[in-house]
Amino acid sequence: MTQPEPAPEQRDRTVEQSSRWQQAMRDIVGGSAMISVLAVLLALIAGGILIAVTDARVQQTAGYFFARPGDMLAAIWNAVSKAYLALFRGSIYNFARDDVGSALTSLTDTLVFATPLIAAGLGVGLGFRAGLFNIGGRGQMIMAAAAAGWVGFSFNLPPVIHVIVAVAAGLIAGGIWGGIVGLLKAKTGAHEVIVTIMLNFVALYFLMYMLRTPGLLQAPGGNTPKTPPMEPTAIFPPLFPGHNVHWGFLTAIAATVYVWWLLNRSSMGFQFRAVGINPNAARTAGMSVSSVYIWTMTISGALCGLAGVNQVLGTVTSGFSSGIDAGIGFDAITVALLGRSRPWGIFAAGLLFGAFKAGGFTMQAAAQVPVDIVLVVQSLIVLFIAAPPLVRAIFRLPTPGTAPRRRVRASDRRAEKGAAA
Structure with a gap:
């Protein structure tokens, strides 16, 4: 049994509600808050690349990359994860400490900075x-x-x-x-x-x-x-x-x-x-x-x-x-x-940025990563914040306030051609 088609008023109301939700989602995904979050993410990715490039073990394994590529990939992962793990320990929670009070010293240092x-x-x-x-x-x-x-x-x-x-x-x-x-x-x-x-x-x-x-x-x-x-x-x-x-x-x-x-x-x-x-x-x-x-x-x-x-x-x-x-x-x-x-x-x-300052010293001491890498990450954040079109282009985000593209069905396209003929 075929379902009866909805009335034109109900169909228009449904289309209007759907387009309203689509517009709201486009504004959220392409808004300034999302741009800020993605700018930080891009800066951390770029910082990870710099950490990998400056790591001695990565440079050593790069010499025989085509013979054993797994060694270089493992060295990159170890260098980047160790650096960012040290950043977390120095700024949020130092799980190497025995008690919770001492472990939270990193978080309180972040608040001070x-x-x-x-x-x-x-x-x-x-x-x-x-x-x-x-x-x-x-x-x-x-x-x-x-x-x-x-x-x-x-x-x-x-x-x-x-x-x-x-x-x-x-x-x-x-x-x-x-x-x-x-x-x-x-x-x-x-x-x-x-x-x-x-x-x-x-x-x-x-x-x-x-x-x-x-x-x-x-x-x-x-x-x-x-x-x-x-x-x-x-x-x-x-x-x-x-x-x-x-x-x-x-x-x-x-x-x-x-x-x-x-x-x-x-x-x-x-x-x-x-x-x-x-x-x-x-x-x-x-x-x-x-x-x-x-x-x-x-x-x-x-x-x-x-x-x-x-x-x-x-x-x-x-x-x-x-x-x-x-x-x-x-x-x-x-x-x-x-x-x-x-x-x-x-x-x-x-x-x-307080977390960057607090964790940067731990990252330098524990992972032997120059504290200047943190400054580079901060500078890259400013760069990406100042160029929202670049961030939107990288992540293919919509521009807030613009209407989504309407998909034209094949039957509608044939009807339009018939009307034009």
Whole structure:
């Protein structure tokens, strides 16, 4: 018995629902989140190729590859798996340890490295959303570290109050240093990239001057350009006994929540996003583009300053020198790009790069792989993130927003030819 054909209205409704689901799947598969994941995967594959090429055993077996190809393939597998296994042990879970607490030290080290990356990445990402390129995270970190460090070793305050005052001093210093850029951008039209690069050098040399001047940041009784150690009351307490991760990680989580709320739930964030999309249209709609530039760079500078605060109050509490930024200001640009300038995306990207930093040293020590391979992987991630069409072409992903190709049945094609005839 043949089934009755569905009514035309029901058939059209079914086709419409099917096309809607197909469009949703195309948007998910070809979206920015999938591109970010695949960019990391491609970078890890390229890193594995570099590890194999530089391995001594692989080079040795390559000499007689055509005689015994299995030896070279086994050597490649051993080199790559050993390196990435060491990366996992150093960043997530070290199963070579006897107890769970010691094994999780790798994860807590990842959180320590990720904390300043998340904070600075949020600052850079916020600037991106408003159409500004804040490349001055290094200078903002340095000024915040100087202010928080000075409060940290110069005052004798109660424990909780001392930490709060030191953090507030760092945020204000970083915010002022970033606000200078926004003010110059708004009032004179100066390009923020040029201004932030110049202010990076100003902050660096100003810090070096203060570290060599008694009575400012230099530790008393010596000529070493280094600050005194922080007072115990100004140091972030540890989150878990026996581990390096401290309360600064909670400040990174709080900053992520704040930036998410600012961009998605506040009127100021709406203005940030509107100016970032089209400043002329925002100005026509009655928004003050100049105020948006100033506030964006001020908040961005404060977030980057939070990274500097975490350095001096949670990582190098024994005193710091002119290298306190540790390249985090520039790594934050990569984190913001990988996170697509979305707060929780930046948070996840910061964790990933924190894992790279924590596991890179273990990979170098256990697998004899140069730590520079990790830097190459990070650079390749930026390369693939900056070229979504390349990633889509490699994995044959659809472009979001485009309609899928409609398959024409043979009967429909014959009917069309008959109608045309």
